[in-house]
Amino acid sequence: MRVKGRATDLDGLDWKILQALQENARWTYTEIGRRLGVAHSTVYERIRRLEHHGVIKKYTTVVDFEKADLRQVTAIMTVFTDPKESENVAAKLSEFKEVLEVFTSLSEELLIIAKVVAEDPDKLHSFIAQSVAPLEGVLRIRTSIITRKYKEQNFMVKRS
Amino acid sequence: MPDIETRHPLTSSSSPQILGKLPREKAFYFFTSIGNYTGESAASLEEFLEKIKGVSIKSLEFHLYREDFEKWIAQTLEDKELAQEIQNLRSMNLTGDNLRDQLYLTVSKRYEKLKT
Numbered sequence: 001m002r003v004k005g006r007a008t009d010l011d012g013l014d015w016k017i018l019q020a021l022q023e024n025a026r027w028t029y030t031e032i033g034r035r036l037g038v039a040h041s042t043v044y045e046r047i048r049r050l051e052h053h054g055v056i057k058k059y060t061t062v063v064d065f066e067k068a069d070l071r072q073v074t075a076i077m078t079v080f081t082d083p084k085e086s087e088n089v090a091a092k093l094s095e096f097k098e099v100l101e102v103f104t105s106l107s108e109e110l111l112i113i114a115k116v117v118a119e120d121p122d123k124l125h126s127f128i129a130q131s132v133a134p135l136e137g138v139l140r141i142r143t144s145i146i147t148r149k150y151k152e153q154n155f156m157v158k159r160s
Numbered sequence: 161m162p163d164i165e166t167r168h169p170l171t172s173s174s175s176p177q178i179l180g181k182l183p184r185e186k187a188f189y190f191f192t193s194i195g196n197y198t199g200e201s202a203a204s205l206e207e208f209l210e211k212i213k214g215v216s217i218k219s220l221e222f223h224l225y226r227e228d229f230e231k232w233i234a235q236t237l238e239d240k241e242l243a244q245e246i247q248n249l250r251s252m253n254l255t256g257d258n259l260r261d262q263l264y265l266t267v268s269k270r271y272e273k274l275k276t
Contacts, residue, residue: 139199140197142196145194
């Protein structure tokens with residue numbers, strides 16, 4: 001692994017280790033080493049470096065909210081903004097606990113796309129009306145409530 | 161159904177307070193459905209009156225039947241009289257241009273009365 005400015009140049013083994021961790025972050029160094037045909041100490045050293053350089057940001061848990069009987073509304077919110085204010089709007093959106101992900105996109109207009117969760121549609125609306133619409137630079141908002149999820153995966157594309 | 165005063169106990173407000181300009185975060189933001197903001201907002205009773213003329217019927221119907229107008233007028237502008245009048249208007253089940261006209265008439269009468 002070599003660091004090149006903000007990016008990090010990963011070799012084939014680094015990618016394989018990352019893929020193994022994304023399949024199951026609780027696998028031990030020994031298990032990963034056995035799967036990849038390398039020593040556990042090599043796996044340990046690679047993971048330590050990947051963590052140190054921020055390639056591995058964190059280890060987290062994927063919860064099945066239906067099984068946990070946690071009913072909530074998830075929506076994709078598209079915020080049309082004044083281009084001068086879009087950075088500020090994106091930064092402020094990122095601070096809200098109701099907002100899970102924030103992206104910017106330049107199609108015909110500058111957009112901010114955010115994934116939002118709330119307990120129910122009324123609370124979702126209240127959040128958008130009271131916290132998002134009043135932000136300086138917000139021109140209009142389109143929100144789509146997700147009715148069914150077919151796939152959710154954060155896996156990287158495997159490098160050949 | 162309880163009236164506005166029962167649901168939103170308020171002290172009497174003076175005309176200048178009702179007619180004053182509100183900060184951004186207390187303005188009324190017009191939506192057409194859940195989470196769909198039109199880009200129109202009103203930060204005073206005068207602006208609210210103006211917006212009634214221009215926003216889509218869909219937005220007026222959405223907010224009237226969610227009781228958003230009467231809540232904002234009672235809780236933010238603190239005008240319980242106008243809030244009660246809008247609650248009465250809601251019970252008439254108006255839609256379309258008829259709703260816009262009656263809402264405008266109700267708010268404009270109150271606005272003119274407060275101004276004098």
